[in-house]
Amino acid sequence: MREFIQDSARHFLPSDVYICNGSSEEQKELADLLVQNGTFIALNQDKRPGSFLARSDPDDVARIEKRTFICSNKQEDAGPSNNCKDPVEMKAHLKSLFHGCMKGRRMYVIPFCMGPKDSQAAKIGIQITDSPYVAYSMTIMTKVSHEFLDKPFIPCIHSVGRPLEAGEKDSPWPCNKEKWIVHFPETREIWSYGSGYGGNALLGKKCLALRIASVLGRDEGWMAEHMLILALSNPQGVKRYVAAAFPSACGKTNLALVKSCLSGWKVECVGDDIAWLHVGEDGALYAINPENGFFGVAPGTSDGSNPNAMEMIKKNTIFTNVALTEDGDVWWEGMTKEPPSGTIIDWKGNIWDRKELAAHPNSRFTVAVKQCPILDSHYDDPKGVRIDAIIFGGRRAFDVPLVLEADNWTHGVFFGANLSSEKTAAAEGSVGDIRRDPFAMLPFCGYHMGDYFQHWLDMGKKIHPNYLPKIYQVNWFRKSKDGGYLWPGFSENVRILRWIFERIGSDCKAISTPIGKIPEISAFEGLEISKEALDELFFVGHAAEKKNLLDAKKYFSTLEPRTPMELKQELDRLEKNL
Ligand code: OXD
Ligand code: MN
Numbered sequence: 001m002r003e004f005i006q007d008s009a010r011h012f013l014p015s016d017v018y019i020c021n022g023s024s025e026e027q028k029e030l031a032d033l034l035v036q037n038g039t040f041i042a043l044n045q046d047k048r049p050g051s052f053l054a055r056s057d058p059d060d061v062a063r064i065e066k067r068t069f070i071c072s073n074k075q076e077d078a079g080p081s082n083n084c085k086d087p088v089e090m091k092a093h094l095k096s097l098f099h100g101c102m103k104g105r106r107m108y109v110i111p112f113c114m115g116p117k118d119s120q121a122a123k124i125g126i127q128i129t130d131s132p133y134v135a136y137s138m139t140i141m142t143k144v145s146h147e148f149l150d151k152p153f154i155p156c157i158h159s160v161g162r163p164l165e166a167g168e169k170d171s172p173w174p175c176n177k178e179k180w181i182v183h184f185p186e187t188r189e190i191w192s193y194g195s196g197y198g199g200n201a202l203l204g205k206k207c208l209a210l211r212i213a214s215v216l217g218r219d220e221g222w223m224a225e226h227m228l229i230l231a232l233s234n235p236q237g238v239k240r241y242v243a244a245a246f247p248s249a250c251g252k253t254n255l256a257l258v259k260s261c262l263s264g265w266k267v268e269c270v271g272d273d274i275a276w277l278h279v280g281e282d283g284a285l286y287a288i289n290p291e292n293g294f295f296g297v298a299p300g301t302s303d304g305s306n307p308n309a310m311e312m313i314k315k316n317t318i319f320t321n322v323a324l325t326e327d328g329d330v331w332w333e334g335m336t337k338e339p340p341s342g343t344i345i346d347w348k349g350n351i352w353d354r355k356e357l358a359a360h361p362n363s364r365f366t367v368a369v370k371q372c373p374i375l376d377s378h379y380d381d382p383k384g385v386r387i388d389a390i391i392f393g394g395r396r397a398f399d400v401p402l403v404l405e406a407d408n409w410t411h412g413v414f415f416g417a418n419l420s421s422e423k424t425a426a427a428e429g430s431v432g433d434i435r436r437d438p439f440a441m442l443p444f445c446g447y448h449m450g451d452y453f454q455h456w457l458d459m460g461k462k463i464h465p466n467y468l469p470k471i472y473q474v475n476w477f478r479k480s481k482d483g484g485y486l487w488p489g490f491s492e493n494v495r496i497l498r499w500i501f502e503r504i505g506s507d508c509k510a511i512s513t514p515i516g517k518i519p520e521i522s523a524f525e526g527l528e529i530s531k532e533a534l535d536e537l538f539f540v541g542h543a544a545e546k547k548n549l550l551d552a553k554k555y556f557s558t559l560e561p562r563t564p565m566e567l568k569q570e571l572d573r574l575e576k577n578l
Helices: 002-012 024-037 087-098 132-141 204-220 252-256 307-312 409-417 449-462 490-504 531-538 542-558 565-577
Strands: 016-019 040-042 052-054 068-070 106-114 123-129 154-159 180-184 189-193 223-225 227-233 239-245 266-271 275-279 285-288 293-297 318-320 364-368 385-393 403-405 420-422 434-436 470-474 510-513 516-519
Touching: 002 016, 002 087, 002 106, 002 123, 002 154, 024 040, 024 052, 024 132, 087 180, 087 189, 106 132, 106 204, 123 132, 123 204, 132 204, 132 293, 132 318, 132 364, 154 204, 180 204, 189 204, 204 223, 204 275, 204 449, 223 449, 227 252, 227 275, 227 385, 227 490, 239 490, 252 293, 275 449, 293 307, 385 409, 385 490, 403 490, 409 449, 409 470, 409 565, 449 565, 470 490, 542 565
Parallel strands: 016 106, 052 318, 068 180, 123 154, 154 189, 239 385, 385 470
Antiparallel strands: 040 052, 106 123, 180 189, 223 275, 227 239, 227 266, 275 285, 285 385, 293 364, 318 364, 403 470, 403 516, 420 434, 510 516
16 A cells, blocks of 8 residues: 555655545545635535535546546457457556656545445445545545555556646646546556546546456456445335446436335435445345445436435535526526526536526536435445345337346346447437447446356356346336327336335236236326326337347347357247247
8 A cells, every 4th residue: 555655656746645534624625625726616505505516627527438448468358348458558658648647736545445344345445636526526425534544455546637837727627638547457456547527537436336346246256236226115114125227327316216106115225326246145135335425417306306316415515517506506407497597607617598508418416325315224234235126227219118027037137238228428429329238337347248248147046046136127218109208207116116026025917028027007006197108118019129139139249259158048039939
């Protein structure tokens, strides 16, 4: 640890070094500094106590998948879905790029823990960064303490890539046009350069807890997944935990914090983005949330769509790239039907013309889990929570039914492997195109996707058959021919969770289709929805399914020779069913 810190300082040449301890005094000092630098604007303390607005550089607003690299010793181990470069050459390149990159800035050393700190499943990282915004965010998103300094750790190196000459004026959001988000899976190292934003810069999240952790999981026999974890309790007080994978910005935070529409049924939250799944001593599958905070998408979040999130972000929250109202509060599209009156400053810092978007579509709130009003009492349980069902969901306007149950674990893995979704603003690129996003892990899997599928199949064999979670696929986003959503979504999604809950107990029937099982009509009793809408929501079109099958075949062939045999057999089974 000492060597790592000293080497970093010697090489990156910061003006000084500070080791974070995660205390509230330290948070306050960081916030004061950020306000002084102009990175933070303090919000109206009566309306949002302890909260700040940050505006990023307009070119530093999302994860950049094109600039994200998995540098495996053998290129084929990274697989076709990852950018890969030779690790020795990449390390040499980064070393020269990072030389002197922190000149004129303080180097923060952040010892952090992902997961309940007394859990065998937790992992320690040490992040080096020259960004106080990142340091502050890390104290929310992870557990930061000096007690993690003398443990084995994953080194995470970050710089905004903008050294300052003596007397040079800093910008509120320093960054560099050239960006590198680099992972070394064999040596378990992370280097990130040029961006100060979210998943590019808070290295505990996507870089450690997904990309590197997925490799650790493969090697150590567990799974790191892009999944929320929630608890659902029935009116009798029986509680079951569910993990659900959705691509970025497809409603994971809304589902994780959902307010139940069904009387007596209660949802509580363990996490909204990442789950680490281990087989426990009893042979069941247990999940921990490695994170300590939420980094949620702001637009669309409202008292109607997500009242729990709105409650959670009333104080002690960083808002990044949302709009600023005249009374010193925040606003984004979808928060209220009409924007507030008075002058609004948009996410770029200009007076809003009320034509362009006031908030960036990937604008975010950063807030500690402790502020979640429906936080589950086991959220920090070192053992984790027992998972009874796994859900894969995507955003698909056509062809994909509201919910499907897999016939068994292998069939469920087939669901995950074929997950696809319309692109969102969480990553750079065109919004709306459908892309395959297996297990919602396309941008986050640190190794070959074919091996990852095999790992899922192998994990199914490690779980005791009595405890094998049932697997589901959902699509809240199907549209009718006239373009409206067929399903009300949000709190009504709890109806689907209830069906899943009841299926686990096996005291509830399902209807078989060639592609999976669907609920009987009774699951929707009490909901105002037309028979036609339900028929459309569950319509399984033969031609569309044939096309999906062909697409799946084509996709699986791109993973050869690492496509698992069992998944190819699922293709044959589906073909026969169709
Ligand atoms: C996220 C993402 O920030 O998936 O969670 O992009
Ligand atoms: Mn995510």
